[in-house]
Amino acid sequence: MRNIFRVLLFLQLLTALGHAESSKPNIITVFIDDMGWSDLSCYGGKVIQTKNIDTLASEGLRFTNFYVNSPICSPSRVALTTGQYPQRWKITSYLARRKANRERGLAQWLDPAAPVLARQLNQAGYATGHFGKWHMGGQRDVGNAPLITKYGFDRSLTNFEGLGPRVLPLKNAYDGKPPKKHDLGSADLGKGPIYWEDRSVVTAAFVKDALKFIDHAEATGQPFFLNLWPDDVHSPFFPPEVLRDASDESKRALYYAVLEAMDQQLGLLFDRVRNDERLKNNTLILIASDNGPEEGAGLADPLRGAKTWLYEGGVRSPLIVWGPGLVNPAAAGATNTKSILSALDINRSLYTLTGTNLPSGVTLDGEDLAETLLGKSESGRHAPIFWRRPPDRPGTKEQPNPDLSVRAGKWKFYVNYDGNGVQLYDLDVDVSETQNRADDHPEIVARLKQAVFDWNRDLPADAGDPAWRPAAKK
Template sequence: MLSLVACAVGIVTPQASGAEQPNVVVVFVDDMGWSDLSCFGGRGPTTQHVDRLASEGIKFTNFYVNSPICSPSRVALTTGQYPQRWRITSFLNNRASNQQRGMAQWLDPQAPVLARQLQAAGYATGHFGKWHMGGQRDVDDAPPISEYGFDQSLTNFEGMGPKLLPLVKTPDRKKPRKIWSDAVRLGGPPVWKLRSHITEGFVQSAISFIDEAQRRKKPFYVNLWPDDVHTPLYPPLDRWADNRRGLYEGVLDAMDEQLGPLFNRIRRDEDLRDSTLIVFCSDNGPENHVGSSQPLRGSKGWLYEGGVRSPLIVWGPGLLAAGVAGTTNDQAVLSAIDINRSLYEICGVALPAGEELDGEDVSETLLGKASEGRQAPIVWRRPPDRPGFDQTSEEDNPDLAVRDGKWKFYVNCDGSEWQLYDLTTDFKETTNLASGNPDVSQRLHDLAMEWNAAMPADSGVAKAPSGE
């Protein structure tokens, strides 16, 4: 068995009951860079509502998502498993494109899903925002979001079920017009709202869902997954700009503003404040020259740090350890699959019987009661449609990557182009130490190859040749 996989087969976690079951809200932003938030050193707008969340919670600076692109990143957070297991290795597109890239058409409903286990344990479960794990373009026979354990959902044009769809206007064209209007055939009823206020629409629905769960005295689990700050960029007209970075900053500022009522709804209710955990992060790095992961190398689609390292904030005044509010954990290496696994523990619900989760239980660290990260390495595979060159050094986008302790290692599937960086001293990934550390490089090479051989192949990355 692969040494890097954390197994949890048939384990049953004692279920918490009644007031002991905490509420959970997972905010998963779309295409936001590691350093876009002002509390993570961003030089754009002051993201005051998210910054306040950080000042009252814990920031984690060594948190990773499990893919540098949206659909597989979402699968990892949803299942607690590497998305390659489910053959979702890049963004889900139209049927022909998915097939050409060797991908599934949607996430198999038989996959282990945290929301389903929480639902079975008595939680009210809601998904509000982008889904993108099945049901988009001409893929109109994907399972509805309800089949994955959600009582209620409202999504955008990339999911099955009730829709919140955008109207757009610009300074030159102030009459609102519809975009992605054909998405209504993927479920309804549709609600149309200005693209600059779409996050507000998802937030309003989430707050109504929380109100009803509280009225029914049920713990709740809420996904709030905005399609901000993904392109196309349509900020409010009073924040319009004549360049993409300026437009992006306008959308980021508006998103932060529109998230405020959700955070305040929970913060200002004593019962919710003491029993709710908010987890805030991004699904992958930013589009190149739009968002920012400076000074990290790379961006969306790339396995370098800027493509897979995400800001992470965990908030919960009644659940976090005393004295940790406003602190930063810059030591623990964590990933999205660990968030999934840890929420089972925090909520006291059973793990899916007979399933193998790749995430590790780091719940004590997320709650500020410990500082250690995951023990096993994290492994990534390049999305099959993302070959190319790094924007700064013109090196190939590597096929595989491994983070193990202080080391980040890259290699192609044919065994070429070894890169090794010590991220404790070189988090910008500027000095390749592979030749000077042959034992470390060989070990991580072998680990990456073993992992890749154990995962279903896609069209972009072949198995290693025999003998590797």
């Protein structure tokens, strides 16, 4: 009898521990590729209706002063993944072939020693999955990069910008010609099972695997952390046939057809969470774009600039936070226009929201704005947000891309490495950055110039800096 009592007590303890574990919130990050500030209809887009994303926005919280930490894909993803400026890890532009990476002063992949949120969550009992674009190593001819699972993910499915299981696209223009493979060398790298899918439904493939991952986490009683990072709406643009036929097949029209298809395909993921009471009340979904739109495709009105540019159109992103059981009910459907925050801060805040210990021995660049993400505060980031342009994106002679930039309060400041090209804009009244106020505020110029130079000086240089020199060959 005593043994039976002990067994029952042990089972009760296991059940209690399971409930405690499952009370931790589930986290889903949706990091869209190359989407513009004003492309979503809930952010004023007028070309198409993004109905599924709009639904989450109407039930959640929108932010209008959210920034990514680079105007181009790989470094932007590093910032969200690590909570540190990507310059720390020598990833300051998109990762490409080995030779191109070396010539630009880039690492070949994200060092697994970097502090990765997924790893910390995994060690805290979370099921962790990455489904979608990676682009932090394992692309083109870099076949010896670490697998995604080396960064703390239990499961992964990516595209040609990473290793491990991956789905590679077939470009079908529905013109009677056979679809063309588009893998940029990934199919030759091995390191994981590969299957081919029509380009128009690659996001659906990521969603399908993500749903299986959620089902498994639910069955085992684990909280989950899920990256759903589509490579839509990055070019090349190959929408489903019905949407292609409804367009004039211009670059912009095809882009928006892809955006509409992506929204439809993401809807299956959103509905899975919204229609399950337990998930609905204990899941936080965050939606953003990794950088501004490709020029000639998406739109960033009324912002200046686009992808690769340090101007607002390159780095200001929509941010939607949804979670009916977690977000302040009074904030549902509201728009936060006051809080200035960045992807670094999302990373740091998720440690607090999940009750997860910070990685030891490192300093994160993000700030804890968990209360702001949940609509319980309008506090913003205290420290400035700094940027360095990608080394291979100098702009043009007529319109150069500034080398360095900083957002501090209402001010956005730009300067080149040599101290020239000074620009200062008051974003409270000039979000389009049309009136350079540098001559009117020399004291602010001096303060922000010193701040951004100090920040940049302490980080590894890249080939955009005239003082940079390639490492000597061993």
